[in-house]
Amino acid sequence: MNKQTKKLTLDDIGALAGVSRATVSRVINDYPHITPEVRERVQKVIVETGYKPNKIAQSLASNRSGIIGLVIPHAVQTILTNPYFLHLINGITQTTNACGLNLSLFLFHSMNEEVQMARSLFYTNLIDGLIITADRKENPFVKQVIQHDIPFVFVGRPQIKVPISYVNVANVMGAYLAAEHLINLGRRRLAIIMCDHNTAGDDRYKGFRQALDDYHIEIDPQRIVRGDFSLESGYVAMQQLFPTVPDAVFAASDMMALGAQRAIRQAGLIIPDDIALVGFDDLPQSALAEPPLTTIRQPIEDLGIEAVNLLNEMLCQKIGLPRQIILPVELVLRAS
Amino acid sequence: MNKQTKKLTLDDIGALAGVSRATVSRVINDYPHITPEVRERVQKVIVETGYKPNKIAQSLASNRSGIIGLVIPHAVQTILTNPYFLHLINGITQTTNACGLNLSLFLFHSMNEEVQMARSLFYTNLIDGLIITADRKENPFVKQVIQHDIPFVFVGRPQIKVPISYVNVANVMGAYLAAEHLINLGRRRLAIIMCDHNTAGDDRYKGFRQALDDYHIEIDPQRIVRGDFSLESGYVAMQQLFPTVPDAVFAASDMMALGAQRAIRQAGLIIPDDIALVGFDDLPQSALAEPPLTTIRQPIEDLGIEAVNLLNEMLCQKIGLPRQIILPVELVLRAS
DNA sequence: TGGTTAATTGAGAGCGCTTTCAAAATATTG
DNA sequence: CAATATTTTGAAAGCGCTCTCAATTAACCA
Structure with missing residues (x-):
C-alpha cells in the first residue's frame, strides 16, 4: 500500500504490533490458536505497512518454494507453430494463479540442454513439482524424472510401464467418433493419416481401427499413411493417398488435416463431396479453414487445469x- | 551422479574435502583466490557426490533469486491464437537457459488478477527482474511497475513519457517499406487496415503515412479503416474498404491481412491483380496462405533474446x- | 634471515522466515 | 479455591547459503 523505504521483516511487524515474530508468522499462515484480538491487531499492522513476506525466506524455512515447473522437451521446434501450448499454458496459469503457485517454464532447445538442466531441476530445491508434456514416445526425460522423488504429472500419456500420474484426453474415443462419423456418412473407402511418434498418435490410430472393426469395414493398407502432426506432413501424406482413391480421410491432427485439405483442393477435388475430412484437436484455424474443418475437440485448457x-x-x-485423469472429447461437426 | 540418500550441504562437501564451507562456496562461485590444488580437490568431491547447491538458500543469502518473470497482461485472451508468444518465449528461454536464469510466467486472466498479483511480484523478493509485454496502450501494469525499483524491460514500446528500457522492432520503418513496396508496384489507390489499440499499430500507421508523404501520394480518408489485429476484424475491415475500390491494402498485422484476404477472395477479386496485399509479422501461416502473403518480417525470437x-x-x-533496442524488420516478397 | 606484503583460508554473523519447545496465561474441574 | 488441563505466546534453533573480517600461510625483498 504505502511505499516502503526499506524492506520490512517479520520482526518489524512484530515490534509494531507488540508481539513476537512467531506470532506474526502464525497469523500470516492462518494458524488456529490465536486470540482474535491479537490476530486483528497484527493484521492491521500488516495492511497498514503493506508488508509482504519474503518468499525466498519462507521457502528456505519451510522447504517448499511454491514453484512448479512446466517442462516442454525439445521437440518444441516442431510445435512452435502450434497454439496447443498457448492453451495449455493458459489453463495452467489460471489454476496456479488461483492456488498461489508460481509457474516456472523449462523449455529445452536441444537434447543436451535437456540433460543439463534436468539435473538442476531435480537437485536444487527450487521447484516443488513438475508438469511435463509427454510429446514423444522416446523421451529420456521421462526416465530421469521417475528416478527422482520430485512429484510430477504428465500431460499426455507417456510411454512407460510403471504407473504414474497423468492427465490425458480420450484419444481412442475421439478417433473412434471420427471414424464412426465418416462411416455414418456412408463412406466406405476410409483412409487415415496417422502418426506414430507419440502415444496420442498411437491411441488415435487404435480408436480408428476399433471403429472399423466394430462396423465390419475393411481398410486397404495403402490407405494408412504417416505424418508427423505438421501441416507439411499432412500435405505430403495426402498425396500418397490419392492413388488409393479414398472417399474419407481421418487425420490424427488438425494441422495434418489442414495440409491434406490443401492437397485435396490443389488436386481439384471437393471437400466433402469427393473426400470427407476429419481432423483432431479443434485448433482455432480449423474453424476458419475453407471449408471449416470437422474435427474432434479436445479440452486443452482443462488439461492444464487438471494437471x-x-x-x-x-x-x-x-x-x-x-492417478490418471482422462478428459472427454467431442465431435465438432463442420463442413468437411 | 550418484543417487543421494540425503540432501548434501556445503558443510558436508567441506568436510569431505577437508576444507571449510566458505571455501567450497568460493569454488562453486568461481572466486579468484583459491589454490589450484584445493579447488581441484573440492571439485572432485562435488562431482563424485553429485552435489548441487540449494538455490533457495543461495537466493536468501545473496538476495538474488536468479528468477526473472515474463508478464503477459490479460489481453492475452485475444492473442491466444497468435504464435507470436510462442516465438517470444522461445527466444527468451533460449537466453535464460544460456545465462543460468530461471523464467517464471505471469499470465493474467483478468484486470483483478493483474492488480492482485502485481503486488506479490514487487514485494516478495521472488523475482529479480521483469520482462513485460506492452500489449495495449492503456496498461495499468506499466504505471505500477515503474513506481517500484524492480528492474524491468518492456517488449514493445509502452505508451509513457518517462524513459524506460525496452526492445522493439522497427515498426515505423516496416510499414514504410510495405507502403513503398505497394507504391513501387504502381499502385496509387492505397488503403490501410490499421489498429490504434497499441503503440505498434500507431507506429505502423505512422510509417505508412510517412511513405505516402514522401512519394506525394494522397490517401482517401475512406481508405483508412480500423481493426484489432484479429483475423475477424481484418475481414470486417476489408468489407468496409470495398466501396472505395482500393488497388493495394496494407494490413498492420498478418492476422488482419489473412482476414482481408478471405474477404477479397469471397468478393471474387484476385490477389494481387485486383488488390495487392501486404501484412506485418510474417507468421508461419502467412507463408502457407493462398496466395502466400507478402509481409514485413519481424524477428520475434530476437526480441526475446535481446530482452x-x-x-x-x-x-x-x-x-x-x-536503454532502447530497436530490431530491424524486412520486407518478405511473396505472391500477394 | 627477519620483516613486509600479498594470497589463501576459516570462523561466524547474518539473510527472513518456520517451527519446536517450554513458559505464561487462561479455562476447567472436583 | 487449589489443582489440573488447555490455549496462547515467545525464545531460540535452525533452513543452507554468502560474505566480511581476521587469522594463517606463502611470497618477496633487503
Missing part, C-alpha cells in the same frame, strides 16, 4: 497413489 | 540508464 490440481494435491500429500 | 540480455545486464549493474 495443476492433481500436482497440487500431490504436493499437499493429499494423494498417495498415481 | 533477456538487456535485463540481465541491468541485474548485473552493468547498466545505468534506460
Whole structure:
C-alpha cells in the first residue's frame, strides 16, 4: 500500500504490533490458536505497512518454494507453430494463479540442454513439482524424472510401464467418433493419416481401427499413411493417398488435416463431396479453414487445469497413489 | 551422479574435502583466490557426490533469486491464437537457459488478477527482474511497475513519457517499406487496415503515412479503416474498404491481412491483380496462405533474446540508464 | 634471515522466515 | 479455591547459503 523505504521483516511487524515474530508468522499462515484480538491487531499492522513476506525466506524455512515447473522437451521446434501450448499454458496459469503457485517454464532447445538442466531441476530445491508434456514416445526425460522423488504429472500419456500420474484426453474415443462419423456418412473407402511418434498418435490410430472393426469395414493398407502432426506432413501424406482413391480421410491432427485439405483442393477435388475430412484437436484455424474443418475437440485448457490440481494435491500429500485423469472429447461437426 | 540418500550441504562437501564451507562456496562461485590444488580437490568431491547447491538458500543469502518473470497482461485472451508468444518465449528461454536464469510466467486472466498479483511480484523478493509485454496502450501494469525499483524491460514500446528500457522492432520503418513496396508496384489507390489499440499499430500507421508523404501520394480518408489485429476484424475491415475500390491494402498485422484476404477472395477479386496485399509479422501461416502473403518480417525470437540480455545486464549493474533496442524488420516478397 | 606484503583460508554473523519447545496465561474441574 | 488441563505466546534453533573480517600461510625483498 504505502511505499516502503526499506524492506520490512517479520520482526518489524512484530515490534509494531507488540508481539513476537512467531506470532506474526502464525497469523500470516492462518494458524488456529490465536486470540482474535491479537490476530486483528497484527493484521492491521500488516495492511497498514503493506508488508509482504519474503518468499525466498519462507521457502528456505519451510522447504517448499511454491514453484512448479512446466517442462516442454525439445521437440518444441516442431510445435512452435502450434497454439496447443498457448492453451495449455493458459489453463495452467489460471489454476496456479488461483492456488498461489508460481509457474516456472523449462523449455529445452536441444537434447543436451535437456540433460543439463534436468539435473538442476531435480537437485536444487527450487521447484516443488513438475508438469511435463509427454510429446514423444522416446523421451529420456521421462526416465530421469521417475528416478527422482520430485512429484510430477504428465500431460499426455507417456510411454512407460510403471504407473504414474497423468492427465490425458480420450484419444481412442475421439478417433473412434471420427471414424464412426465418416462411416455414418456412408463412406466406405476410409483412409487415415496417422502418426506414430507419440502415444496420442498411437491411441488415435487404435480408436480408428476399433471403429472399423466394430462396423465390419475393411481398410486397404495403402490407405494408412504417416505424418508427423505438421501441416507439411499432412500435405505430403495426402498425396500418397490419392492413388488409393479414398472417399474419407481421418487425420490424427488438425494441422495434418489442414495440409491434406490443401492437397485435396490443389488436386481439384471437393471437400466433402469427393473426400470427407476429419481432423483432431479443434485448433482455432480449423474453424476458419475453407471449408471449416470437422474435427474432434479436445479440452486443452482443462488439461492444464487438471494437471495443476492433481500436482497440487500431490504436493499437499493429499494423494498417495498415481492417478490418471482422462478428459472427454467431442465431435465438432463442420463442413468437411 | 550418484543417487543421494540425503540432501548434501556445503558443510558436508567441506568436510569431505577437508576444507571449510566458505571455501567450497568460493569454488562453486568461481572466486579468484583459491589454490589450484584445493579447488581441484573440492571439485572432485562435488562431482563424485553429485552435489548441487540449494538455490533457495543461495537466493536468501545473496538476495538474488536468479528468477526473472515474463508478464503477459490479460489481453492475452485475444492473442491466444497468435504464435507470436510462442516465438517470444522461445527466444527468451533460449537466453535464460544460456545465462543460468530461471523464467517464471505471469499470465493474467483478468484486470483483478493483474492488480492482485502485481503486488506479490514487487514485494516478495521472488523475482529479480521483469520482462513485460506492452500489449495495449492503456496498461495499468506499466504505471505500477515503474513506481517500484524492480528492474524491468518492456517488449514493445509502452505508451509513457518517462524513459524506460525496452526492445522493439522497427515498426515505423516496416510499414514504410510495405507502403513503398505497394507504391513501387504502381499502385496509387492505397488503403490501410490499421489498429490504434497499441503503440505498434500507431507506429505502423505512422510509417505508412510517412511513405505516402514522401512519394506525394494522397490517401482517401475512406481508405483508412480500423481493426484489432484479429483475423475477424481484418475481414470486417476489408468489407468496409470495398466501396472505395482500393488497388493495394496494407494490413498492420498478418492476422488482419489473412482476414482481408478471405474477404477479397469471397468478393471474387484476385490477389494481387485486383488488390495487392501486404501484412506485418510474417507468421508461419502467412507463408502457407493462398496466395502466400507478402509481409514485413519481424524477428520475434530476437526480441526475446535481446530482452533477456538487456535485463540481465541491468541485474548485473552493468547498466545505468534506460536503454532502447530497436530490431530491424524486412520486407518478405511473396505472391500477394 | 627477519620483516613486509600479498594470497589463501576459516570462523561466524547474518539473510527472513518456520517451527519446536517450554513458559505464561487462561479455562476447567472436583 | 487449589489443582489440573488447555490455549496462547515467545525464545531460540535452525533452513543452507554468502560474505566480511581476521587469522594463517606463502611470497618477496633487503
